[in-house]
Amino acid sequence: MEMDKTYFRRISSPVLENPIFVQGLPGFGNVGKIAAYLLLKFCGAKPFAELYSPSFPDYVSVSSKGICRLPRYEFYAAPMEKNDFIIMTGDTQPSFDDVVSHYALCSETLDFIEKQGCSFIVTTGGVPITEEKAQVYVAATSPRLALEFMEKGAVIYSKGRIVGATGLTLGLAKERGLEGICLLGATTGFKADRGAGFSVFKFLMKALGNEVKEGL
Amino acid sequence: MEMDKTYFRRISSPVLENPIFVQGLPGFGNVGKIAAYLLLKFCGAKPFAELYSPSFPDYVSVSSKGICRLPRYEFYAAPMEKNDFIIMTGDTQPSFDDVVSHYALCSETLDFIEKQGCSFIVTTGGVPITEEKAQVYVAATSPRLALEFMEKGAVIYSKGRIVGATGLTLGLAKERGLEGICLLGATTGFKADRGAGFSVFKFLMKALGNEVKEGL
Amino acid sequence: MEMDKTYFRRISSPVLENPIFVQGLPGFGNVGKIAAYLLLKFCGAKPFAELYSPSFPDYVSVSSKGICRLPRYEFYAAPMEKNDFIIMTGDTQPSFDDVVSHYALCSETLDFIEKQGCSFIVTTGGVPITEEKAQVYVAATSPRLALEFMEKGAVIYSKGRIVGATGLTLGLAKERGLEGICLLGATTGFKADRGAGFSVFKFLMKALGNEVKEGL
Amino acid sequence: MEMDKTYFRRISSPVLENPIFVQGLPGFGNVGKIAAYLLLKFCGAKPFAELYSPSFPDYVSVSSKGICRLPRYEFYAAPMEKNDFIIMTGDTQPSFDDVVSHYALCSETLDFIEKQGCSFIVTTGGVPITEEKAQVYVAATSPRLALEFMEKGAVIYSKGRIVGATGLTLGLAKERGLEGICLLGATTGFKADRGAGFSVFKFLMKALGNEVKEGL
Numbered sequence: 001m002e003m004d005k006t007y008f009r010r011i012s013s014p015v016l017e018n019p020i021f022v023q024g025l026p027g028f029g030n031v032g033k034i035a036a037y038l039l040l041k042f043c044g045a046k047p048f049a050e051l052y053s054p055s056f057p058d059y060v061s062v063s064s065k066g067i068c069r070l071p072r073y074e075f076y077a078a079p080m081e082k083n084d085f086i087i088m089t090g091d092t093q094p095s096f097d098d099v100v101s102h103y104a105l106c107s108e109t110l111d112f113i114e115k116q117g118c119s120f121i122v123t124t125g126g127v128p129i130t131e132e133k134a135q136v137y138v139a140a141t142s143p144r145l146a147l148e149f150m151e152k153g154a155v156i157y158s159k160g161r162i163v164g165a166t167g168l169t170l171g172l173a174k175e176r177g178l179e180g181i182c183l184l185g186a187t188t189g190f191k192a193d194r195g196a197g198f199s200v201f202k203f204l205m206k207a208l209g210n211e212v213k214e215g216l
Numbered sequence: 217m218e219m220d221k222t223y224f225r226r227i228s229s230p231v232l233e234n235p236i237f238v239q240g241l242p243g244f245g246n247v248g249k250i251a252a253y254l255l256l257k258f259c260g261a262k263p264f265a266e267l268y269s270p271s272f273p274d275y276v277s278v279s280s281k282g283i284c285r286l287p288r289y290e291f292y293a294a295p296m297e298k299n300d301f302i303i304m305t306g307d308t309q310p311s312f313d314d315v316v317s318h319y320a321l322c323s324e325t326l327d328f329i330e331k332q333g334c335s336f337i338v339t340t341g342g343v344p345i346t347e348e349k350a351q352v353y354v355a356a357t358s359p360r361l362a363l364e365f366m367e368k369g370a371v372i373y374s375k376g377r378i379v380g381a382t383g384l385t386l387g388l389a390k391e392r393g394l395e396g397i398c399l400l401g402a403t404t405g406f407k408a409d410r411g412a413g414f415s416v417f418k419f420l421m422k423a424l425g426n427e428v429k430e431g432l
Numbered sequence: 433m434e435m436d437k438t439y440f441r442r443i444s445s446p447v448l449e450n451p452i453f454v455q456g457l458p459g460f461g462n463v464g465k466i467a468a469y470l471l472l473k474f475c476g477a478k479p480f481a482e483l484y485s486p487s488f489p490d491y492v493s494v495s496s497k498g499i500c501r502l503p504r505y506e507f508y509a510a511p512m513e514k515n516d517f518i519i520m521t522g523d524t525q526p527s528f529d530d531v532v533s534h535y536a537l538c539s540e541t542l543d544f545i546e547k548q549g550c551s552f553i554v555t556t557g558g559v560p561i562t563e564e565k566a567q568v569y570v571a572a573t574s575p576r577l578a579l580e581f582m583e584k585g586a587v588i589y590s591k592g593r594i595v596g597a598t599g600l601t602l603g604l605a606k607e608r609g610l611e612g613i614c615l616l617g618a619t620t621g622f623k624a625d626r627g628a629g630f631s632v633f634k635f636l637m638k639a640l641g642n643e644v645k646e647g648l
Numbered sequence: 649m650e651m652d653k654t655y656f657r658r659i660s661s662p663v664l665e666n667p668i669f670v671q672g673l674p675g676f677g678n679v680g681k682i683a684a685y686l687l688l689k690f691c692g693a694k695p696f697a698e699l700y701s702p703s704f705p706d707y708v709s710v711s712s713k714g715i716c717r718l719p720r721y722e723f724y725a726a727p728m729e730k731n732d733f734i735i736m737t738g739d740t741q742p743s744f745d746d747v748v749s750h751y752a753l754c755s756e757t758l759d760f761i762e763k764q765g766c767s768f769i770v771t772t773g774g775v776p777i778t779e780e781k782a783q784v785y786v787a788a789t790s791p792r793l794a795l796e797f798m799e800k801g802a803v804i805y806s807k808g809r810i811v812g813a814t815g816l817t818l819g820l821a822k823e824r825g826l827e828g829i830c831l832l833g834a835t836t837g838f839k840a841d842r843g844a845g846f847s848v849f850k851f852l853m854k855a856l857g858n859e860v861k862e863g864l
Contacts, residue, residue, distance in 0.1 A: 003539040003604055052607065054535030059595040060603035062571045066578035066588035068614065070603040095531065099311065103270030107219040139278045146282035156282035163275040171276035171286040172219055175268065182284065315743065319702030323651040355710045362714035372714035379707040387708035387718040388651055391700070398716065435755040435820055484823065486751030491811040492819035494787045498794035498804035500830065502819040527747065 014077035029187035031126030034197025043078035055101035121180030125166035245403030247342030250413025259294035271317035337396030341382035461619030463558030466629025475510035487533035553612030557598035662725035677835030679774030682845025691726035703749035769828030773814035
């Protein structure tokens with residue numbers, strides 16, 4: 001394992017049919033990470049690959065049993081009846097300042113999931129709340145897709161910016177000719193917002209034709 | 217599209233005769249970007265290339281219709297009666313701290329526009345206002361050029377520094393043996409200064425023999 | 433000596449049998465560096481290699497006789513009756529912000545000590561004190577090792593992070609299939625904490641079957 | 649001129665006999681730059697090479713006549729009766745944070761001046777004043793040299809650090825097996841300290857057997 005660049009460790013090689021890629025990383029209100037976590041639990045997804053990078057923070061996490069490990073992204077596979085999924089979540093993102101690493105990691109993630117057969121991308125994250133009621137916002141790679149998910153109940157996220165991997169993965173996907181959407185849960189962002197994460201997860205499931213019960 | 221380095225996307229291949237390169241990027245009072253925008257509207261210029269870079273900020277911009285795209289520089293072609301133009305503007309500049317990326321992007325821009333046949337460079341920007349009246353200042357790659365544009369009404373910008381792409385593109389052009397000028401509009405810089413941008417644009421047009429009406 | 437990358441200078445080529453690698457660098461309370469220093473004095477270890485890096489701070493240290501030298505890591509060899517040691521200490525660590533250099537230097541250190549035949553890693557450092565009494569904490573690459581050193585008197589360091597080279601060297605070692613532990617001395621960290629450094633050193637010696645007298 | 653790395657521009661190829669390299673860059677009290685400037689004026693030295701780097705700040709300097717140029721280091725040649733000199737000064741240093749560029753630039757400078765036949769290095773700079781009287785301090789690559797220049801009137805600079813190119817060039821030179829000294833003029837550092845610069849210059853001239861009149 002040479003750590004002068006990004007390193008993928010394969011755990012297994014799942015067979016998936018045209019899987020949808022869903023990405024949820026730590027960020028504003030931790031909405032994206034929570035949505036990805038709920039999805040992978042709902043699907044009973046199995047980890048099949050890990051990504052390590054010298055752009056991640058220079059620490060190890062230590063478990064309750066005293067076992068250390070490097071920060072990483074994790075890829076989970078979920079063969080489902082309606083849609084197969086590849087779900088990515090992780091411990092961290094590169095430093096805010098290191099924009100070149102953000103571009104590199106998002107590109108390498110896309111390289112990897114394209115090889116797994118993904119051609120549709122869903123990124124998830126949080127946005128500052130602006131109204132009273134909880135909303136899920138959508139931005140997309142094309143007007144047709146934005147419209148489609150608006151009709152399914154999301155609000156168009158218009159005239160703003162989407163920062164970090166949530167925006168960049170989608171922007172880079174678009175440049176490659178891939179399609180996809182970004183789903184943003186409205187949150188105050190003061191702490192990990194499980195409610196907003198659940199809203200994003202539930203919207204995604206409904207939009208893709210899955211039923212999610214409230215009591216999850 | 218590999219995003220580990222600067223990436224040019226060609227839209228078309230315009231035929232231009234010894235075009236003048238005009239660059240206007242976001243900066244102090246947004247004077248340069250406004251001047252470039254007025255010029256490309258005046259000329260009816262058409263976009264023919266885009267530049268993407270991992271040194272740009274890690275966000276996507278979202279349009280009013282919810283469509284996302286990466287930050288970029290845009291190159292426009294304007295075949296004109298007097299002078300053909302290549303006009304560059306953009307959403308952003310690399311981070312203030314990342315000086316190596318500033319040098320790299322300016323060099324790559326010059327590589328590109330030299331291939332399009334440009335040998336004369338005009339960069340535009342803003343400078344803090346020091347007197348009551350609006351002025352356009354000029355710095356140049358040679359005493360002859362500084363004098364020529366002074367005679368056309370600009371004030372010599374002397375004994376200072378010109379920071380960012382506005383200065384660097386011209387400094388690097390000079391090292392390659394290209395010629396050019398930098399036009400700086402005096403501005404308080406508190407907000408986007410359309411007046412200063414217009415002054416720079418109008419001076420450039422007049423200096424190159426074009427008539428611009430005030431009411432534009 | 434090209435200084436565009438890490439540079440090892442060999443002083444000698446000691447013959448060691450399956451040596452244990454012990455690392456102690458400047459950090460919180462300077463505990464790790466002090467522990468490594470006590471160990472190398474106790475063992476009468478001899479320097480056999482130095483590591484220079486362009487990621488180290490850009491200064492030279494000047495001795496009391498006016499002689500300058502670059503900051504560096506130093507590797508000492510100690511052939512012992514019970515366990516041979518390779519001990520690493522140093523003047524500095526890369527800048528807090530430069531995480532890529534942290535990953536690179538820790539990887540290069542592991543490359544080097546693997547070539548010397550090390551397969552067991554001990555990193556040392558300090559942690560903020562949380563109880564009255566002095567403690568040595570342990571984190572490990574495996575549950576078996578954590579348990580083994582807990583039984584020898586260390587407290588499991590659970591649910592936290594270990595930052596800098598102290599954590600990263602162990603995390604990267606684990607990814608290579610090496611085994612090892614991190615020993616952390618509790619300290620207020622206000623100044624160089626010789627007591628905490630001695631506790632870590634003494635615990636390590638005892639755990640490996642060596643007797644250390646208090647009066648050292 | 650590719651500006652993705654350091655670039656040397658040759659102006660001429662002077663013939664020098666085992667020249668002494670003297671470096672004086674902007675820094676504390678600007679002492680080093682002033683000393684180098686006085687030396688090159690005293691010697692009637694001629695510029696023969698320039699160094700450009702993407703690690704330098706991203707601005708251009710503009711002269712009183714409105715002519716812009718990139719920041720650079722300048723190398724001057726001075727064939728003298730007693731000692732030939734190569735003198736380097738410059739507009740700037742890389743950013744304080746960019747330590748890798750500091751190492752790279754100092755190494756490239758040494759590569760260059762070694763090719764010109766230099767094997768003795770003098771770096772110059774300022775140190776905060778600690779006593780009433782003006783002093784010139786010396787640090788060296790060997791005890792013999794430190795002693796030699798102490799006997800000529802400098803005070804040993806002991807137990808400190810020398811930051812930036814002033815220290816690093818000497819430290820890297822030592823690792824290559826070159827010899828040299830660093831001369832530091834005591835200064836309050838509040839402004840460009842011509843007196844301290846003159847003291848360093850005068851000491852260097854005297855130590856090398858040249859007479860400098862006070863009225864220079």
